[in-house]
Amino acid sequence: MRHLLSTADLTREQAVRILDVAEDMADVATREVKKLPTLRGRTVVNLFFEDSTRTRISFEAAAKRLSADVINFSAKGSSVSKGESLKDTAQTLAAIGADGVVIRHSASGAPAVLAANAWIDAPVVNAGDGTHEHPTQALLDAFTIRRRLHGAGARGRSLDGVRVVIVGDILHSRVARSNVWLLATLGAEVRLVAPATLLPLGVRDWPVEVDLHLDDALTTNPDVVMMLRIQGERMRDAFFPSAREYAREYGLDEERLGRLRADTMVMHPGPMNRGLEISAAAADSARSVVLDQVANGVSIRMAVLYLLLSGAEEGIA
Amino acid sequence: MTARTVLQNADITRALTRIAHEILEANRGASDLVLLGIPTRGVHLARRLGAVLARLDDAPVPVGALDVTMYRDDLSRNPTRAPHPTEIPDGGIDGRTVVLVDDVLYSGRTIRAALDALSDLGRPRVVRLAVLVDRGHRELPIRADFVGKNLPSASSERIFVRLDETDGSDEVTIES
Amino acid sequence: MSVLVRGATLPDGTRTDLRIEDGRVAEPGGSADRVIDADGLRLLPGLVDLHTHLREPGFEQSETVLTGTRAAAAGGFTAVFAMANTSPVADTAGVVEQVQALGDQHGYATVRPIGAVTVGLAGEQLSEIGAMASSRARVTVFSDDGKCVHDALLMRRALEYVSTFDGVIAQHAQEPRLTEGAQMNDGPLAARLGLGGWPAVAEESIIARDVLLAEHVGARLHICHVSTAGSVEVLRWAKSRGIDVTAEVTPHHLLLTEQLAESYDARYKVNPPLRRDEDVLALREALADGTIDIVATDHAPHPVEAKEAPWDEAAFGMVGLESALSVVQAAMVDTGLLDWSGVARTMSLEPARIGRLTGYDEPFAVGARANLTLVDPSATRTFGTEHLAGRSVNSPYLGRTLPGRIVATIHDGYPTVLDGEVLPADQVALAAGVRRG
Ligand SMILES: [Zn+2]
Numbered sequence: 001m002r003h004l005l006s007t008a009d010l011t012r013e014q015a016v017r018i019l020d021v022a023e024d025m026a027d028v029a030t031r032e033v034k035k036l037p038t039l040r041g042r043t044v045v046n047l048f049f050e051d052s053t054r055t056r057i058s059f060e061a062a063a064k065r066l067s068a069d070v071i072n073f074s075a076k077g078s079s080v081s082k083g084e085s086l087k088d089t090a091q092t093l094a095a096i097g098a099d100g101v102v103i104r105h106s107a108s109g110a111p112a113v114l115a116a117n118a119w120i121d122a123p124v125v126n127a128g129d130g131t132h133e134h135p136t137q138a139l140l141d142a143f144t145i146r147r148r149l150h151g152a153g154a155r156g157r158s159l160d161g162v163r164v165v166i167v168g169d170i171l172h173s174r175v176a177r178s179n180v181w182l183l184a185t186l187g188a189e190v191r192l193v194a195p196a197t198l199l200p201l202g203v204r205d206w207p208v209e210v211d212l213h214l215d216d217a218l219t220t221n222p223d224v225v226m227m228l229r230i231q232g233e234r235m236r237d238a239f240f241p242s243a244r245e246y247a248r249e250y251g252l253d254e255e256r257l258g259r260l261r262a263d264t265m266v267m268h269p270g271p272m273n274r275g276l277e278i279s280a281a282a283a284d285s286a287r288s289v290v291l292d293q294v295a296n297g298v299s300i301r302m303a304v305l306y307l308l309l310s311g312a313e314e315g316i317a
Numbered sequence: 318m319t320a321r322t323v324l325q326n327a328d329i330t331r332a333l334t335r336i337a338h339e340i341l342e343a344n345r346g347a348s349d350l351v352l353l354g355i356p357t358r359g360v361h362l363a364r365r366l367g368a369v370l371a372r373l374d375d376a377p378v379p380v381g382a383l384d385v386t387m388y389r390d391d392l393s394r395n396p397t398r399a400p401h402p403t404e405i406p407d408g409g410i411d412g413r414t415v416v417l418v419d420d421v422l423y424s425g426r427t428i429r430a431a432l433d434a435l436s437d438l439g440r441p442r443v444v445r446l447a448v449l450v451d452r453g454h455r456e457l458p459i460r461a462d463f464v465g466k467n468l469p470s471a472s473s474e475r476i477f478v479r480l481d482e483t484d485g486s487d488e489v490t491i492e493s
Numbered sequence: 494m495s496v497l498v499r500g501a502t503l504p505d506g507t508r509t510d511l512r513i514e515d516g517r518v519a520e521p522g523g524s525a526d527r528v529i530d531a532d533g534l535r536l537l538p539g540l541v542d543l544h545t546h547l548r549e550p551g552f553e554q555s556e557t558v559l560t561g562t563r564a565a566a567a568g569g570f571t572a573v574f575a576m577a578n579t580s581p582v583a584d585t586a587g588v589v590e591q592v593q594a595l596g597d598q599h600g601y602a603t604v605r606p607i608g609a610v611t612v613g614l615a616g617e618q619l620s621e622i623g624a625m626a627s628s629r630a631r632v633t634v635f636s637d638d639g640k641c642v643h644d645a646l647l648m649r650r651a652l653e654y655v656s657t658f659d660g661v662i663a664q665h666a667q668e669p670r671l672t673e674g675a676q677m678n679d680g681p682l683a684a685r686l687g688l689g690g691w692p693a694v695a696e697e698s699i700i701a702r703d704v705l706l707a708e709h710v711g712a713r714l715h716i717c718h719v720s721t722a723g724s725v726e727v728l729r730w731a732k733s734r735g736i737d738v739t740a741e742v743t744p745h746h747l748l749l750t751e752q753l754a755e756s757y758d759a760r761y762k763v764n765p766p767l768r769r770d771e772d773v774l775a776l777r778e779a780l781a782d783g784t785i786d787i788v789a790t791d792h793a794p795h796p797v798e799a800k801e802a803p804w805d806e807a808a809f810g811m812v813g814l815e816s817a818l819s820v821v822q823a824a825m826v827d828t829g830l831l832d833w834s835g836v837a838r839t840m841s842l843e844p845a846r847i848g849r850l851t852g853y854d855e856p857f858a859v860g861a862r863a864n865l866t867l868v869d870p871s872a873t874r875t876f877g878t879e880h881l882a883g884r885s886v887n888s889p890y891l892g893r894t895l896p897g898r899i900v901a902t903i904h905d906g907y908p909t910v911l912d913g914e915v916l917p918a919d920q921v922a923l924a925a926g927v928r929r930g
Pocket of ligand 1: 638765
């Protein structure tokens, strides 16, 4: 596989391999010298048509730890001028000599378009496209779960039988989509929870169980509860009546937190709306692995960049 | 293609025992020794060497693994390699005598990468190199301190080290 | 000039020679300046497209009246109805007369402008429908195509008002609120791809409302580019009640499905969107049984940069004139659903009747205006840009193998395509000038 566009493209072997390489990368993070010379002389471009400081700095840290040169192209700055097409930008990057492109775009499929066209001949990493996918987020989530469960013995393992509940705006969530495909591939049992307005059409055909009420899902003894960010403008578009009602029905409050096992992981892709989908108590509890997710994001992205950029041939075998 | 066996099981054991004696002699005992094998076969050789040393010196010798994949200078010329875990024994390598262990010494590039990797992990007092086979054709100013067998060979020939742990039998062959 | 088409097979299967003189079908047996050997070829009435975007004035980088009618001729069309969403919008007599005059001057096809229903397509105030109807362009079809006349009261008034002039409203049925941000057919695939869904109900609910309005006021209604099985059901019901409604389907909705969106290749982005297999089958069946009256191309040219973009940002639309007959052959004729008489009916006679275009009712009768298309159904071709004759190349069929080939097109008695080649513009314009006298 030359690009990372969707977790649906990954086989179980490939997914486990990425997680395993990320373990090696995580080991590097514990050393005094946190840098590897692996991608010295290679140029990674962070092409961010949509603002996301968190994801960008995570990819930037990953590339730099592998000694790659990093160029940030950001729509918020002046470098991607408004109205400049993806094609023009891609051709510019090709002329600069980019060896890999990390792209974040508000349009679903923009990374696929970039990968399919001959505008630039470089591996493309999808860093979030519209309401489609966010593969590295799902990989770091799977990595975080596997590490918590298996510690030092995590290498080579899948997530067979792990019960994951994903709660919130499934309809608009690229994180949810990428997680569903990846977690299912890795053998986890995924349960989606949302009001009917925020469930995608055809979700019953996805490799998941679906619950309309969070309280029902919590009775299934989950190993992981992943809360998705809910965006305020969804209210205006009549997906749910009010923030208060959403928090009451779908928020992970203290009372619901208390019903979880002590070792159930609470995850959130960030940034969190404390008090809306997740209470401060849940976000800061010992069950929360939110900061692990952030740290692991760098390891996963190092692994992906390494696998896609270092070799002479097909990246993820 | 013809294959010729140059070392058999007993030869390998004998070579490792001799190397162990030489290490003890050069190091004046096993104190402060750390063996780091280079994956994959170097790790198994390091473990065997560690066992011999422990027997001879009657004290455990720390053995670990040093993966050099991320330090190689030929990554972009080859298919993507899967890295192996690096395992540094408790106690680390600072101030210790590190003996790198590999199966075959050839161009020297792997050892160059190993030295780079090592310097990112700490500062050993001394770094030595032990190899089962030295086949010549060095491309860098690197030499082994302890050699199981010198095998002058043509570049066109291929040398295979098979070990019980990975291949089910112990032998070194030359194929041409 | 006189032309003899020798040994052609008519839509009904009869073999005949057909002589054309002074622009009309002539008595057989006379002399001919030119003979076209039509052995093994099908002679069809000149095709009529009720739904073409010629883009002029205003979007000449995509298409002009000249290039669009050249594409029409290449596809076997002798008449096209030009949609009103130009810039300025065709909502005054001035604009429609200009478009009509350009068509006459170039001569590749008869151009009948469609007038906007509302001023600026804004959906607020009726445009000067009477003035356009009585202009030299004699507008008979009115449409805000690209936008839906979604205000129910305005739609009622429009239906009533155009009936004063024997006109028809061609409705682009798309409930706007249900299709905000819509990018492709709403369903499991859109959900997986993360593309905004365009639900079938957004089309069906408008059609249902409008057939009821048409019934209530006793007016004629035409539905553009029907794309769903549900719409077919509504139309079938409306027709069974005797409501005066006609409907069109595009060639692409007869052949292509939403599955193509999976590539995120925006060549497959179109409004209404490509639908499911079951919709395609229902549309074919409806065209065969007359529930859907006609095929119309919705030829929608766009420059390359409008399509070389992420799906959300790319333009809706496909060019379709040049490929239309081949696609209909593949979807309807070669599948046994429609014979060539059916093709003649749905691609010439009926669209002409709906648009009140005269001279197409008895195309092979002596004395009829000679608007004819000669097609070789046994040919196959890998469709490529060399088969496109307009200004834009946003065809979804590039690289596909399609049956059939236009051998000759005769517009108003003079050829616009001969031996499969579109004739030069100056030659065609000259012939058109001679015909006008
Ligand atoms: Zn339309």
